[in-house]
Amino acid sequence: MLSDEQIAFYRDNGYVHVPNALTAQQLSAMQRVTDDLIEKSKGVSESNDVYDLDEGHSADTPRLTRIKLPHIRDAAFSDTLYSERLAGFLIPLLGPNIRLHTSKLNTKAPGGGAAVEWHQDWAFYPHTNDDILAVGIMLEDVDEANGPLMVVPSTHKNPILSHHRNGVFCGAIDPADPLFEKDKAITITGKAGDMSIHHVRVLHGSAPNRSDRARKILFFELMAADAWPLMGVAGVYQGLDAPSMWEKMQENIVHGQQPTAPRVEAVPVSMPLPPPADATSIFKVQRSGGAISGFD
Numbered sequence: 001m002l003s004d005e006q007i008a009f010y011r012d013n014g015y016v017h018v019p020n021a022l023t024a025q026q027l028s029a030m031q032r033v034t035d036d037l038i039e040k041s042k043g044v045s046e047s048n049d050v051y052d053l054d055e056g057h058s059a060d061t062p063r064l065t066r067i068k069l070p071h072i073r074d075a076a077f078s079d080t081l082y083s084e085r086l087a088g089f090l091i092p093l094l095g096p097n098i099r100l101h102t103s104k105l106n107t108k109a110p111g112g113g114a115a116v117e118w119h120q121d122w123a124f125y126p127h128t129n130d131d132i133l134a135v136g137i138m139l140e141d142v143d144e145a146n147g148p149l150m151v152v153p154s155t156h157k158n159p160i161l162s163h164h165r166n167g168v169f170c171g172a173i174d175p176a177d178p179l180f181e182k183d184k185a186i187t188i189t190g191k192a193g194d195m196s197i198h199h200v201r202v203l204h205g206s207a208p209n210r211s212d213r214a215r216k217i218l219f220f221e222l223m224a225a226d227a228w229p230l231m232g233v234a235g236v237y238q239g240l241d242a243p244s245m246w247e248k249m250q251e252n253i254v255h256g257q258q259p260t261a262p263r264v265e266a267v268p269v270s271m272p273l274p275p276p277a278d279a280t281s282i283f284k285v286q287r288s289g290g291a292i293s294g295f296d
């Protein structure tokens, strides 16, 4: 459950930190499976459906930016996703009908693990309304040195900044954008088992991992189920015909039901097009789209 103060904080600031959000059993099961998946990545030499590899990945030193779609890789993740405990945090923010957009486990390897440049998730997947958020579950302790999530509070109420460069969607803002107030950014640090929740429009990013410890955060992107995607570019519904899209939306319901009537609100929208050369993950979008780093 979230307290009234936590809910008000989220609404005002576009994020909230929830200490000790999971049971010890949920946490240890996911930690174990994550370590296993990282171990198995030693046999992989190119990014694939499961792994997004970071520069320098090898059989001796696995370096991943991401494990893709963890909720379909192992029940440890889906059990948490569909748990009443998680629903208790989400329902006050999203209402009773909740759909998963996607899941990802961002793993920053020690000594350099890639930055995520400043962006608003909404720029990647605009919907008919913005009751959309990302839950970030810390699978290990996160501190200032290992690449914590950073957010600029209250920017979910501001315009969507340009995420284009040289005429192409690059998945990141220009750090020189006069509307980017980097000095207002805060870091979300915490213990394994803590959780952050950030609004789809809040400006956020994270620096490279400059420590000798891994940084592992499991993200579930979730929304009020009456938010309908404006287009399928985010990969989730890409290439699906209408019946398959409907089926996929049903499959992704984590609580309640999928309404057929989208709730359409006056939200600012810019489409993530034209696409960059590689749109297979945020890391590839930002790299191939030529995003300018805000962490140099």
Ligand SMILES: O=C(O)CCC(=O)C(=O)O
Binding pocket: 106, 116, 121, 147, 148, 149, 204, 205, 206, 217, 282
């Ligand atoms: O892993 C992180 O620090 C941030 C991830 C993120 O913002 C994203 O994948 O959209």
